[in-house]
Amino acid sequence: MPFLDIILLALFAGFVIFKLRSVLGRRTGHERRRPDPFSEPAQSNDNGNVVRLPERAAEVAGPPDDDAGPENPMAAGVMRIKLADETFDEREFLHGAKAAFAMVVEAYAKGDVDALRPLLSRELYGGFASAIEAREKAGEVQETTIVTIRSADIVEAALENHFAKVTVEFVTEQVKVTRNAAGDAIEGDPDRIEILTDIWTFARDIRSRDPNWELVATRVPED
Known part of the structure; x- marks a missing residue:
């Protein structure tokens, strides 16, 4: 009798497990798929709104520039140079221009023609060298401190043929004196700063591999 009870209980348990599997294991076609964060496409909002980064939003939907006027010749010239020479950058150029300004002023004051030669065009170098020679013949010395x-x-930019x-x-504060x-x-004041x-x-020839610019002209503003 105990053996028969065990058999009946086993049969009953098997029947229950079969019924549960038939219900819980059946696919109806409406199950929710487990999300995969690595393969799920991004879901868009139902209302069609798009969230942009702040800077991109300003670029795409910013108000028109009411101050935009006619084409600026200087800006147009800079753009033409950039199109012809992708390495040109205004900030880097001005950084180099300021360094060149200091070098030229210092070399001219010292009468260092060798330092001036690679910085100036041939024509301008001739003028600087002649002025230095005349000053030395007169026995004069120039002292300049920036x-x-x-x-x-x-203030101006242009591309002429292949020359940028x-x-x-430059607005500078300098102490200049000639002795x-x-x-x-005999000229200037060693104790006075001039603006x-x-x-x-x-x-610069944009076809050249030499990235350096030459000083080709100097002048002062007209009164």
Whole structure:
């Protein structure tokens, strides 16, 4: 009898398990698939709204620029140079222009023609060398100290054939004095800082592998 009870219980348990599997294990076609974060496509909002990053939103949907006027010749010139020479960058150019300004002013004051030669065009170098020679013949000495470069701004830019030309206006504070052979100041004041404005034009052949620019012209603003 105990053996018969065990058999009956086993049969009953098997029947229950079969019924449960027939219900719980059946697929109806409406089950929710487990999400896979690595393969699920991004879901868009039902209302069609798009969330943009702040800077992108400003670019796409920003208000029109009411101050935009007619084409700026300087900006147009810079753009033409950029299109012809993808390495041109205004900020890097101005950084180099300020360094060149200091080097040229210092070399000219010292009469260092060797330092000037690679910085100037052939024509401009001839003028600088002649002025230095005349000063030395007169026994004069020039002392120049650049206290600070207040500003350096591109005021003109153009692409002429394959030559890029960029004109920069420098506003600087300098102490300048010229002394005679006896050491007396004959021009300028060693105790006075002058605010000077110089307009220099640099040029470069964009076909050349040499990335350096040459100073090709200097002038001061017209009164």
